[in-house]
Amino acid sequence: MSGTTGKPSPLGATPRYDGYADWYESFNAPYAEANRDLIVRLLGRGSGPCLDLGCGTGLHFAALREAGHVPVGVDVSADQLAFARTRGTCVRANGATLPFADAAFPAVTMLWISTDVDDFQAVVREAARVLVPGGSLVFAGVHPCFMGPHIEHRDDGSRIVHPTYRIADWHEPQPWWTGRVGLRNRVGMRHVPLADLLQAFIDAGLVLETIVEPEPQHPVPPSLALRLRRPESPRH
Template sequence: MNSVTKARYDGLADWYDDRFVTGAEPHQPGLLELLGEGSGPCLDIGCGTGRNFETIRASGREVVGLDYSSDQLRLARTRTDGPLMVGDAAALPFPDESFDTVMVMWVSTDVDDFGAVVREAARVLRPGGVFVEYGVHPCFNGPHVVYNEDGGRTAHPTYRQSGWHEPAPWWGEDGIRRQIGMSHVPLADYLNAFLTAGLTVQRFIEPEGPPVPHSLAVRATKPA
């Protein structure tokens, strides 16, 4: 979502798609329920290679995808005929109140300022519109976390360090952290981002998955 992120994701779209999208379940756990039924265009911020396009369509909405990586969008184009565009999540190329639904997907670890992304999402959302954010769990998934063989997690004292982290020995050799790098948003900053943007939070979920959740999602609305 910035010049650093673009350089890291461009050239890795095929690797990313093979590892995280191809063969995955059609709907990420809980996402369709958070969206609920709707209609009209849904802006998918950080759409990547289009993993969630089927879910958007299943909810009754139409796909509008935005990502900073043109390489990611190259593969996304194979999954939709809807509009796709390269754009900065912290400076969206849309007028105020353009969409009834906005999704922010898995971007908190890829941007310099997660709060700015949420504020932009709220800006382009129409009053009464639905906002869904889905991504890394600030407590149990991030540059400060070690994945243990028994399914547990170990958190390092770097948890309170917001922003980009230096590579660490526990990152592994072939995962997304080592390939892309990783920024971190502590839990309080993550939650306050929605309040600062003026959104009304309706529900948080820790989607189904491993015993220690690796993702956290929220449904909110923009006050009418």
């Protein structure tokens, strides 16, 4: 959701995936399918529009429809939205300044975007604002403790944690990324430490209902998923 030029768009965010949309569509398709059941389960059955915040090429729209919702995608990457618009309604916008009224959506998803947005706290705050009271927000992303710019992956499945975990900032490729030619060597990565990630949802007034470390086939969980709810009335 956040471009290969390194220059902010007129929307005030950097479309780092522009220029990579064709590659990313193929790269991400199997992951989107593998996570489909997880997204449906966390959303639960619903109806009405669901905002997919940082929708990319729209590969998660199928899961939102399966859960009973009509997907509405938002992303800053024009190249990715060219794919997403073939799958549903989309708006090009900065996730930190959404062009929607308060309480406009009964459900919101934030799927694998925490490493791509420039101001995660602002994006969460906007997601909470456009969520109806009682509505659900589903977050899924890389596990801040076990996946990130501070992690060196070893061939035996073990991981080395480098002393950059607490650097909550944009990270360019590091020496221990050598040989990994996937997504992050193309677009870089912003790291959000676990405490910062959870605090962003707390500060936005959301209530945590479910927390999951999916993909049990991996001894070390690569991802983290949450279901949160906007309270019916403000908490005191």
